[in-house]
Amino acid sequence: MHCSVKEGVSQTxxxxxxxxxxxxxxxxxxxxxxxxFDLHGSALYRYALGVTGSREDAEDAVQEVFVRLARAxxxxxxxxxxxxxxxxxxxxxxxxALRRRRRDRTVxxxxxxxxxxxxxxxxxxxxxxVRGLPLKxxxxxxxKVLQQMTFEEIGAALxxxxxxxxxxxxxxxxRLRLQLEDERNG
Amino acid sequence: MDDxxxxxxxxxxxxxxxxxxxxxxxxxAARRARAQSARRPAAGRLRWAAxxxxxxxxxxxxxxxxSARETRMERLVLKNAPPGITVADAVAQxxxxxxxxxxxxxx
Numbered sequence: 001m002h003c004s005v006k007e008g009v010s011q012t013x014x015x016x017x018x019x020x021x022x023x024x025x026x027x028x029x030x031x032x033x034x035x036x037f038d039l040h041g042s043a044l045y046r047y048a049l050g051v052t053g054s055r056e057d058a059e060d061a062v063q064e065v066f067v068r069l070a071r072a073x074x075x076x077x078x079x080x081x082x083x084x085x086x087x088x089x090x091x092x093x094x095x096x097a098l099r100r101r102r103r104d105r106t107v108x109x110x111x112x113x114x115x116x117x118x119x120x121x122x123x124x125x126x127x128x129x130v131r132g133l134p135l136k137x138x139x140x141x142x143x144k145v146l147q148q149m150t151f152e153e154i155g156a157a158l159x160x161x162x163x164x165x166x167x168x169x170x171x172x173x174x175r176l177r178l179q180l181e182d183e184r185n186g
Numbered sequence: 187m188d189d190x191x192x193x194x195x196x197x198x199x200x201x202x203x204x205x206x207x208x209x210x211x212x213x214x215a216a217r218r219a220r221a222q223s224a225r226r227p228a229a230g231r232l233r234w235a236a237x238x239x240x241x242x243x244x245x246x247x248x249x250x251x252x253s254a255r256e257t258r259m260e261r262l263v264l265k266n267a268p269p270g271i272t273v274a275d276a277v278a279q280x281x282x283x284x285x286x287x288x289x290x291x292x293x
Binding site: 031033034037041042043045046049050055059062063066067069070071123126127130141142145146173176177180181184 | 187189192193195196197198199200201202204205209211212213215217219220223
């Protein structure tokens, strides 16, 4: 395992770059996995949720990231390098989850209900619209809106130019706007 | 509806925070994986990587494999490494093996 991934990951994922969490234990007794989860778990889950559009897939992706991290025996890097590694791992896990879902094509009834509890909030339509976007647009949208990354950072993280990232974002927003206006007009 | 309003709705549709119980589930699974991985001795993992790399390099030499195919073989070794072995360790072992074969004139 190594941490030499592309630059440009969100500040949100780098909440505490100076934190030396590559240690066996913290003063409060939490281990390194716990520290890593507390620092990055929420941002990783939100990103995975934005990409997969499914609570179950996002949970699986986050779990896969931390299981892989644990198998390394020790956390291989700290601070920003760890944040970049975790983001890259979450991206791979989220994309794998999407591929699995496409291959399986079926969603157990219980999972479907858990993914979208009826009446939980008024954003079900918007989440459906996000799920309907192409993966490349959804990914940029998640990084820009949920992780508040700049287009330069997104481009660097995804291996595309900032202009390409901005273009994908504009297409995504335009499609969502249409969807929201349709909803508003009944 | 402008971009900012759409972004704000998206943030509310995908709220921050993790579902209840996820932290505990993830940490439990990760600790179990770490414990299973730790039971395999590190020296054994390295010997495994070295043995596979050596075998692949012998095969590569026997069939006159080009460098691109060797690189693919290396990736295969890394992909199939047992849980717990780090890429850095495996790469170091493979490179060491490769250099020793080159020095010995076997490749």
